[in-house]
Amino acid sequence: MADxxxxxxxxxxxxxxxxxxxxVIAMGEDIGVAGGTYKATSGLYQKYGAERIIDTPxxxxxxxxxxxxxxxxxxxxxxxxxxxxxxxxxxxxxxxAAAKIRYMSGGRASCPIVMRTPGGTAHQLAAQxxxxxxxxxMSTPGLRVVTPRGPLDxxxxxxxxxxxxxxxxxxxxxxxxxxxxxxxxxxxFRPLEGAEIVRAGTDVTLIGYNYSVHLCLAAxxxxxxxxxxxxxxxxxxxxxxxxxxxxxxxxKTHKVVIAEEDEAAVGVGAEIISVIIEECFFALDAQPVxxxxxxxxxxxxxxxxxxxxxxxxxxxxxxxxxxxRV
Amino acid sequence: xxxxxxxxxxxxxxxYRRFEExxxxxxxxxxxxxxxxxxxxQEAVATGVLEMARCGHDYVITGYRDHVHALKAGAPPxxxxxxxxxxxxxxxxxxxxxxxxxxxxxxxMGGYALVGQPFPLAAxxxxxxxxxxxxxxxxxxxxxxxxxxxxxxETLNMASxxxxxxxxxxxxxxxxxxxxxxxxxxxxxxxxxxxAYNIPSSQHDGQDIDVVMAAARTAIDHxxxxxxxxxxxxxxxxxxxxxxxDSNAYRSKEEERQWAERxxxxxxxxxxxxxxxxxxxxxxxxxxxxxxxxxxxxxxFAEESPEPRVEDLNKYCLDDQPNPQWIGPLVQxxxxx
Numbered sequence: 001m002a003d004x005x006x007x008x009x010x011x012x013x014x015x016x017x018x019x020x021x022x023x024v025i026a027m028g029e030d031i032g033v034a035g036g037t038y039k040a041t042s043g044l045y046q047k048y049g050a051e052r053i054i055d056t057p058x059x060x061x062x063x064x065x066x067x068x069x070x071x072x073x074x075x076x077x078x079x080x081x082x083x084x085x086x087x088x089x090x091x092x093x094x095x096x097a098a099a100k101i102r103y104m105s106g107g108r109a110s111c112p113i114v115m116r117t118p119g120g121t122a123h124q125l126a127a128q129x130x131x132x133x134x135x136x137x138m139s140t141p142g143l144r145v146v147t148p149r150g151p152l153d154x155x156x157x158x159x160x161x162x163x164x165x166x167x168x169x170x171x172x173x174x175x176x177x178x179x180x181x182x183x184x185x186x187x188x189f190r191p192l193e194g195a196e197i198v199r200a201g202t203d204v205t206l207i208g209y210n211y212s213v214h215l216c217l218a219a220x221x222x223x224x225x226x227x228x229x230x231x232x233x234x235x236x237x238x239x240x241x242x243x244x245x246x247x248x249x250x251x252k253t254h255k256v257v258i259a260e261e262d263e264a265a266v267g268v269g270a271e272i273i274s275v276i277i278e279e280c281f282f283a284l285d286a287q288p289v290x291x292x293x294x295x296x297x298x299x300x301x302x303x304x305x306x307x308x309x310x311x312x313x314x315x316x317x318x319x320x321x322x323x324x325r326v
Numbered sequence: 327x328x329x330x331x332x333x334x335x336x337x338x339x340x341x342y343r344r345f346e347e348x349x350x351x352x353x354x355x356x357x358x359x360x361x362x363x364x365x366x367x368q369e370a371v372a373t374g375v376l377e378m379a380r381c382g383h384d385y386v387i388t389g390y391r392d393h394v395h396a397l398k399a400g401a402p403p404x405x406x407x408x409x410x411x412x413x414x415x416x417x418x419x420x421x422x423x424x425x426x427x428x429x430x431x432x433x434x435m436g437g438y439a440l441v442g443q444p445f446p447l448a449a450x451x452x453x454x455x456x457x458x459x460x461x462x463x464x465x466x467x468x469x470x471x472x473x474x475x476x477x478x479x480e481t482l483n484m485a486s487x488x489x490x491x492x493x494x495x496x497x498x499x500x501x502x503x504x505x506x507x508x509x510x511x512x513x514x515x516x517x518x519x520x521x522a523y524n525i526p527s528s529q530h531d532g533q534d535i536d537v538v539m540a541a542a543r544t545a546i547d548h549x550x551x552x553x554x555x556x557x558x559x560x561x562x563x564x565x566x567x568x569x570x571x572d573s574n575a576y577r578s579k580e581e582e583r584q585w586a587e588r589x590x591x592x593x594x595x596x597x598x599x600x601x602x603x604x605x606x607x608x609x610x611x612x613x614x615x616x617x618x619x620x621x622x623x624x625x626x627f628a629e630e631s632p633e634p635r636v637e638d639l640n641k642y643c644l645d646d647q648p649n650p651q652w653i654g655p656l657v658q659x660x661x662x663x
Contacts, residue, residue, distance in 0.1 A: 102644070
């Protein structure tokens with residue numbers, strides 16, 4: 001086991017996949033000579049050269065399209081978009097092309113691209129650098145969407161995504177790149193599907209994904225100190241959603257809180273509650289509660305930003321509510 | 327060019343014209359649904375350019391007016407027609423329709439409804455060819471209207487910067503759907519817009535297939551020779567509306583009449599007659615054999631083919647046989663970090 005940062009785990013996955021298959025390339029803004037905004041590709045330009053670690057102009061829609069076109073002809077591009085806010089520029093090639101080409105060609109063409117992009121709020125980056133937008137990708141058929149919560153998944157899911165034949169969106173997080181965790185020394189892969197019970201419990205299920213898993217874990221610690229047992233479930237994949245694992249957990253605890261860093265409307269929590277109602281409505285002993293961001297563009301001011309984004313205390317309060325403790 | 331090849335080219339253009347007109351008839355009979363964009367009048371461009379390419383080897387990609395590009399690239403006509411009919415035997419198994427013909431078996435990489443989207447996809451195909459070290463090139467056919475998309479500028483910049491082996495063919499038919507070019511583009515001559523990206527470009531008559539082939543030869547040699555992209559503009563005209571619902575209210579009968587005189591099939595047929603390669607009777611025979619082939623081999627196949635099975639609705643959304651090593655299931659309790 002090696003203790004490494006989230007960004008180091010991503011870098012290692014790149015390095016191993018680039019070494020494994022010459023058809024793997026990486027492309028994005030500042031990923032080569034500059035080493036990557038989050039260091040996730042540092043040193044790879046020197047090791048693999050300009051032909052495989054491609055610094056692109058600031059043209060998100062077209063360089064994504066170039067990656068997609070290359071993938072149709074056997075290349076396996078890992079496309080970095082510096083911020084999920086900028087991924088909006090690439091939605092035409094991503095959603096209108098990559099997500100649909102396999103289907104509208106009757107399975108004759110495919111687009112095995114990986115798009116990596118950080119969503120989430122960091123430290124006072126204001127509205128145009130703080131979008132989360134997972135909901136936009138998870139609603140699109142033809143894509144896979146995963147949200148690694150730590151270095152192990154950041155490493156293993158990127159490796160699986162490169163090998164997988166579908167377009168995979170990996171949503172990282174601005175505030176997680178320096179988070180540390182254990183990753184096995186030997187090469188390994190983590191599956192692109194399946195929710196994970198990160199912490200077993202019996203009284204309430206706290207559901208998170210990406211950064212919000214950590215809010216759930218912190219809330220679970222506080223609940224434990226109050227003698228309450230919370231189960232923490234990491235969705236891991238937002239598309240497809242692992243309905244079985246959600247159902248099994250709810251049938252065990254009968255109470256649910258969903259924590260999302262995004263706004264609530266038409267969002268991850270809304271979808272998960274729908275899944276629960278469809279799968280196991282009668283297992284519920286209390287109304288599910290969503291913990292989510294305020295319904296505003298993310299503000300710059302430190303106090304306003306803090307007020308806009310959910311934290312572990314919000315998850316705790318929601319858990320106490322569904323447990324009838326308030 | 328040998329006389330046999332000239333006769334073949336004329337027959338190909340007659341075939342493509344009849345294919346399109348027969349599609350129109352099937353559309354009016356409601357056997358073809360959705361949108362249908364016909365290529366009638368522009369045949370010399372796709373036929374001439376791709377005659378100079380290595381079809382089946384080079385990548386070809388285009389917009390939604392895609393039947394003829396697919397056919398010349400090597401897609402079987404019966405499969406293209408079956409796709410228009412939405413049949414499971416179609417090029418895209420009935421999932422794409424007229425605007426989304428795909429035949430990767432001959433490197434025809436699709437027709438796309440998003441005007442301007444094929445620009446980066448073509449550059450990507452070219453990047454793949456370069457990365458693999460093959461001598462393939464990518465050929466991207468789009469109309470003049472596509473040049474007002476951001477992807478035009480973004481892609482030309484990167485294609486030039488990275489010296490990608492891609493040929494951009496602009497089929498300037500003067501109208502972006504129903505808006506005339508002088509009302510939608512600040513620069514009328516589209517090839518002049520490319521100079522900003524350090525890409526060689528030229529403009530030619532698109533109605534004379536001999537002119538098209540000569541220009542395409544130069545452009546393709548440039549691209550295949552490793553000198554980077556080339557942009558070639560052909561002046562042409564679609565004889566039919568943008569699609570089936572088009573009233574043609576935005577252009578005059580006089581303009582349509584003038585362009586009808588410059589019909590590419592007529593121009594080439596007259597030339598072959600003048601050179602005594604073909605007689606009027608030969609051409610009539612060609613037309614008859616094309617009619618027979620389209621009716622008996624192409625349309626019949628489409629008519630008699632089965633529909634896709636409704637049970638297969640969800641097929642092709644993702645890889646239908648994924649490797650569980652990458653996909654899962656996840657083993658619970660295996661977590662770290």
